[in-house]
Each structure stands twice: as C-alpha cells, then as structure tokens.
Amino acid sequence: MSAGGPSSNNVFAPVFLALVLTTLAGSVALMAWRAADRYLPELNIHEPAIAKSAPVLGTAPPRLSKRVILVIVDGLRLDDSFGHPTMDRLRRAGVDAIALSQYPSISRPNHAALVTGVPPLVSGIRNNTYKTPVQIDSIMDRAKAADLESTTIADDSPGMGYLFADDFEALYYGRWPGAFEKSTSFALSTASSSLLVLIPGAVDLAGHEFGGDSPEYRQAVADIDEQLAESLRLVDLSTDTLIITADHGHTDSGGHGGEEPVVLQVPLIFAGAGIRADALLGTVDLIDVAPTVSALLGLPAPGHALGRTLTEVLDLDDEHKAQIEADDDLRIEHNRAIYDASLSAVTDKLHVERRNRLLSVATLLALGLLFVFLARRAGALHIDWRVLLIVLPAYPLCYYGLLDIIGESLSFSTLRDRGSEMSNLSRFGLIATGVQLVAGWLALQGRVVLRDRLASANAIVACGLICAWLPAGVLWAMHGPAPHLTIPSSRVALLIPANYIAVATYALGVAVLLVLEIVVFFARAIDPRVRLRRLERAAARERKRIEKVL
Secondary structure: OEEOOOOOOOOHHHHHHHHHHHHHHHHHHHHHHHHHHHHHHHHOOOOOHHHHOOOOOOOOOOOOOOEEEEEEOOOOOOHHHOOOHHHHHHHHHOEEEEEEOOOOOOHHHHHHHHHHOOOHHHHOOOOOOOOOOOOOOOHHHHHHHOOOOEEEEEOOOOOHHHHOOOOOEEEEOOOOOOHHHHHHHHHHHHOOOOEEEEEOOHHHHHHHHHOOOOHHHHHHHHHHHHHHHHHHHHOOOOOEEEEEEOOOOOOOOOOOOOOOHHHHEEEEEEEEOOEOOOOOOOEEEHHHHHHHHHHHOOOOOOOOOOOOOOHHHEOOOHHHHHHHHHHHHHHHHHHHHHHHHHHHHHHHHHHHHHHHHHHHHHHHHHHHHHHHHHHHHOOOOOEEHHHHHHHOOHHHHHHHHHHHHHOOOOOHHHOOOOOOHHHHHHHHHHHHHHHHHHHHHHHOOOOOOHHHHHHHHHHHHHHHHHHHHHHHHHHHHHOOOOOOOOOOOHHHHHHHHHHHHHHHHHHHHHHHHHHHHHHHHHHHHOOHHHHHHHHHHHHHHHHHHHHHHO
C-alpha cells in the first residue's frame, strides 16, 4: 500500500521539487565523479618519510659479477613461466624460486620495489598514476655512487623512466615485431653498463586484453622466451648474472592489483656469475631483489630498502655473508622505525578527522530525511513503498552483480583495463543506470494523475539519492583523508571508487529520469487530447474494478 503525504492540489510543489532534485542530482553526480577520479592519485605519497631520511649504507661486499641483467617481464604469472626453453634452461643452470609481488600488485609500485627494496606501503608509490621522480635510494643510485653505469630498456609500459629518470640511461622501443629482441641485443652489445634493467610489456598487454588463462597470453610468454634466447647469446654467464622475474601476475580473466595468489606469485630465476647453482631459496619477496643485485655488483644495499640480501644464492664465504646479514638487520630495523614513527605522528589527527567526517555524514543524512519528510507533507513527493521496493534495488543489484560476475571477485584485480581503472566502473554504472531508468519508468506507468506521477518520481529520486550516497559517505569518512600511510585491503580499494562511481552514475540517471518526467508532465498537462485519453483509460480501469467487485 502507498504511504503518501496529506492530500494536496498544489500542482506546483511537485514541479518545483523536481527542478530542485534535478539540480541536486547533477551536482551530486559531478562531486562523486571528481571524488572517484581523485581516489587513486590521492593514495600516492610523493614525500614519504623514508625519503627524508639519510640512506643507511652497509659495507660493500666483494664484487661477484661484471654485469647484472635484471629482466622484469611485465605481467608474467608464475605458472605460465614454466614449459619455456630459455627460462627452464636457466632454472636448471641456476636457482629457481618464487617471489611475492607487493600489494597493490600494479606495475609502477613494483618496478620501484624491485630497484629500491621498498614496498608500496613505505615508498608511497601505490598505482600507475604516480609520475613524480622518487627520492628513495635505489640500485641505480648505488651504481652511480660507485661510477658504474646503468641502463633500462622498456616499451611504453609504466616503468622506470617516470620514477628514476636521472639515475640511468633510458631506452624505449615501439611494439613492432622483434622490437624487444633488437633493442636488448643493441644494448647488450654496445652499452658499457654494469646494470641493465629490461622490461618487456607484451605479456602484460596480452593479459589485459585476453586474460591470463588464454592462448594469446601463453603465446606472448613464448615469444618473450624466444626473444630472450636470441638476446642472451650476447651474455656470458661466467662473468655476467641474469635475473628473471615479474612485477605481478594476471587473473584468468585478465587483471591485477589485488591480493590473489595468481597475481602475487611471480617467478624469480638467478643464473650466472656469483650464483650458487645448488642453493635452495623457496619463497621470497620482490623487495629482496634490489639488495641482492647490489651485492652481486659489490655495492651496499640501497639505504632505504626494507628487503634483505638473498645471501643463500650468493657465492660468498661465511664471513662476508654474516656481514651482509648484520648490515641488513640494522638497515631494516632503522627504516621500519621511520615508517612506524610517521604513522604514529598522524594517527591521532586521522582519528579526529574521521570522527568529524562521520559526524558530517550523520548530519547530512538527518537533513536528507528531514527534507523528505517536509516535502512529503507539502505534497511535493509521494512515497509508494511498492514502487520503491521495485526501483531502488534495480541499480545496486545490476551494478555490483556486474562487478562480481565480470570480475573474478570483488577485488582490485577486477579493474582489468590497463591505465583506465575508472572506465570499467563507469561502464558498469551506466549499464545499471539504464536498468534503473527502465525500472523507474515502468513503475510509474500506472499513475493517471500527472501531479501524483511526478510526486512519485520525486520520491524515487530523493530516497534513491540517500540510499546511494550513504555507503559512499561512510567509506569516505572511514578511509580518509590523505596522506594514506596505510593502504586499504583489495576489496575496500575497489569498493571505495566503485561507490563513488555508483553515486555519480545513479545521480546522473535519476536526473535524466526527472527531466523526462518533467517533459511528460508539461506535454500532457497542456495537450487536451492527451488529458482526455488518460481520463478515458482511468474511467475504463475504474469500470473494470467495479465489475469485478460486483
């Protein structure tokens, strides 16, 4: 049954409220979209506490390698790294291990983690929107301090060039056939660098476009393996060291960023000079790679690193291993203390800010409910619970259903398209908006009196905006403000921008619905033929009802 306000013949009240709600919905859509657009960049910290501290440098160990080649195969998951001749041969000749990508499992944060030994939580590099050169100590800094040259080779995937442009020579190549192989061979044969960082992006592209469990993805891995074989003919493993790993994996449907094992687990292969081929390593962290590369080149580990040197794989005597491990312990303890102190310094302030935000959300909710109550009493909106129960669930069921069905889970990895994290959410939101518009239009078809129809539409919009905005407001209060020294879990990291986009697209949809209803209202109000037809249909329905009763 319906629960409308007091009977009112004031036709202008619903029209006026509809115009107000249309303006309000448009404003809410704009603000919510801006909040969604700012969310990922605001997760980054461009001046982390660790960068403001002096690097903690240990003793330089004996140099074990003339040249270290670090290959970061963008997007290569662990299981698909097996069964390829080049990588399997290097596994047999060296050390095979599993490395864990750092959450968020995204390229730029983990490229930085690989060369600095600093995880995204501490480095402040949380996604690919980070484009400011970092001041964190890296293996390129250590090489530069020792007058050693460094070179990176990459396509246009998010890589080192944005982060460490001043620390090494950067070479980029296009995506023509054999580009990676030719560029790598050129660098290996002509460059005098002691450190080469190679970042092929074809595997990641295939993962995003076709999924990690697709023939196209496996073929991209096979192509990279074959190109590595050609390029590595210029590598002498008796004097050079080769390390093959990845920044993250891919879900079966294509995506990364979350905490799924298939995304976090990546291969780690060591082969060549300075490597103990009989070493057993097991599972390590990607942040352990940078200190290990430094040790191979006879350099102290990057002074801001929280990773350890993988002394198990190094061909060093016990005395030098013990010294490296002692230096690692001091450095890691010092750098962890810096992060912990920075977190403690803002914790109380964040609690106060979040409490104030929750109070703001509660106040706005109370004002919204009061607004609905007063508008109902004035006859400007008409609440019919049957209509609301049909229309209001349409949007969230469709929107979050798409997130869960098209993605493999409610995880940050659901956002499949590279570099356009908001595009899928917006697409899902627009589809759900279309479903909601159809549901609203159908629910209003039984209204004969134009004033009542517009008042019912007003109720749908007002109640819907409150229901859509409330969860987004709570998430905004509980996971803000910047600086974000902690990182939300994978599910929350998805739900925050997802809720913002939901509010934006829902508000846009109900604004369109109201505009249509206003047009229908005036078109039918001034057309006597339309009014006559509506009265005739109403009379016919009333006669049928009376006949059934009799």
